[in-house]
Amino acid sequence: MRGIYGMLQEALEHPGVFIPVPAGTSRADLDAEAEGWVRSSLAQEIGAAIGVTKGHAQGLLNDAEFLCEKLSSTFGALEAGEITRQHVDAMLRQAVSLDPEEAAAFETKALPKARQQSATQFARAAIKIREGLFPETISERRCEAVKQRRVECYGTQDGMGALTLHGPVEVVQSFLNAATRTARALKAAGDDRTLAQIEADAVTDALMKGFTTDGPKPGVGASGVGADRLGGIRPTVHVTVPVMTLLGHSDEPGQLDGYGPIAPDIARELAARAPSFTRLLTHPETGAVLSVGRDSYAVPADLKRTVRLRDETCTGIGCDRPATICDLDHIEQWQHGGETKLSNLQPGCEQHHMLRHHTMWQVHTDGDRIEWISPLGIAYQVPRTSNVQFLEVGAEDKATANAESAADDDERKEVAEEPLF
Structure with missing residues (x-):
């Protein structure tokens, strides 16, 4: 925690490492928004380095800063083994909205209780102590908290x-x-x-x-x-069901987008209630998807669906937010000549999308390889979560495929590993 706090101070003193600012910019030159992007960029740097999500790392940064600057006695008690991290979390939850003088008064009264009580007991006691000392702000704090529902x-x-x-x-x-x-x-x-x-x-x-x-x-x-x-329920998620499972001839699990394997009977039930299907043709040996039918969809909607089927989740470091609720980010930015095409699009949650555009983080892709380069120059590989692949098809090939589609449809459905729904 002390190391993380030290990193934060260094980052704020040298913001040009983490965000695009003029040379020589110091902490005193940063406005609130710029400082926020420095913190966000550092949080991703720490999260990638220690294998936790950006949000988790941001929480560590916030906790380290608050403990070092406002709850130093609590931090000392944690270091000495007199209280647990759970006690500290309870203390932080109640002190986070207090100014330094108020936090010191709260700590003086609450810390002895923390040393005497279990974490569960202290969590309840801390609420009473905080409200007893500063009851006048509870309505304001509630209004702000409700906004975070x-x-x-x-x-x-x-x-x-x-x-x-x-x-x-x-x-x-x-x-x-x-x-x-x-x-x-x-x-x-x-x-x-x-x-x-x-x-x-x-x-x-x-x-x-x-x-x-x-x-x-x-x-x-x-x-x-x-x-x-x-x-x-009207299913609005992607449920991938092997055709033999769908027909009741196999117990191979279905795949629920954003989760993973689901029981075959649940997959069949959801498929029976789904308003529409998207046929995916797969390689008969590897199961890798080779193409997606496009005849019934407008190009923008179909391209969006294709990217989300390919990637399943946000392609940010350590992020598992489903692709269906992510932004579609241009890898080569639109204003710099990037095209709206499959190879130049990736799903990104709001945090990772904005991180690319406001900080020094960079992302590169080459086929199945996704690589993020941190402001400190460290490369992180992000594996794709699905086996979906796509082939480039020329106009002549598409015409041939469309002509053969109807004749071959019944034959495809007889191949257990080829069609997925």
């Missing part, structure tokens, strides 16, 4: 996922209370699911169709395993 989703093991809602605590708590009351009522009526299972199914019901106790087992259908509400 969001929903996050990430995959877990065995085909499961977690959905996190960051919102006002009274709203989030009311959701949990409603789910708990629903679960207890159904359990008392003889439902054989566990309370945890009923709560999860009840929340799913609430999101799909509203809380309900109608029917023998709300949220459970023919599958008998939790909330069966797929009928209320």
Whole structure:
């Protein structure tokens, strides 16, 4: 943490290493936006070096700066092993909005508690101490915090996922209370699911169709395993299903964009409800996709879909944001003569897209190779996450392929490893 703090001070004193500014520019010359890009560029530098995401590294930078400048006694207690990192995190959450004098007063009162209590106990105590010392700002802080409300989703093991809602605590708590009351009522009526299972199914019901106790087992259908509400979903994600799996002749998993393998029966169910399909022709031995049908789509939309099928996720270092919600970035910038074509486009989340345009980070591609060059001159290779490849096809080849497409369609569908949907 002290090393990271030292790096931050060096970066701010020499901003020209990290962002394009005139020679001789110092920290005193930076406005808030320029300083923010220096910090962002350094965060990616640190994240790439130690193998964490840019966001995680940005958090380390923020924590290091706050501990070194405003909570030095807390930092000393951590170094001495008197408290854990979890205690420090609880301290930071409550002190982050305080000015230096307020943070010092809060630390003086909170640190003795941290030394005496478990991290869980101290997290609750820290809230009470902070609000007891400075209660007048709670309304202002809440207004700012509400602006950061969001929903996050990430995959877990065995085909499961977690959905996190960051919102006002009274709203989030009311959701949990409603789910708990629903679960207890159904359990008392003889439902054989566990309370945890009923709560999860009840929340799913609430999101799909509203809380309900109608029917023998709300949220459970023919599958008998939790909330069966797929009928209320119109899939808008890419689900790749081997044709033999789709036809029920194979148990090869499908692929859910942004997650990975999913059970074949779930893939078949989602495919049955999908409003449309995109046919991908693959190499019969390697499974690599060779071409994407283009007849039914306008060129811009089809090119966008092709890039996202090829890359699956943001091509930034350590980033796994799905390509379907990323910007499409021109590798050779448009204003510098770059073309809007497959080989010059890559999906980039907002952070990595803007990082390229506002800092000294550079990116180069050569076929399947994606290379980022940091402001400090370190090269990082970013592997593509899919095996999708494309062939350049001339006008004559396209005409021949279109003429043969209808005649060959049935034959293709009989080859287990060739078509994907």
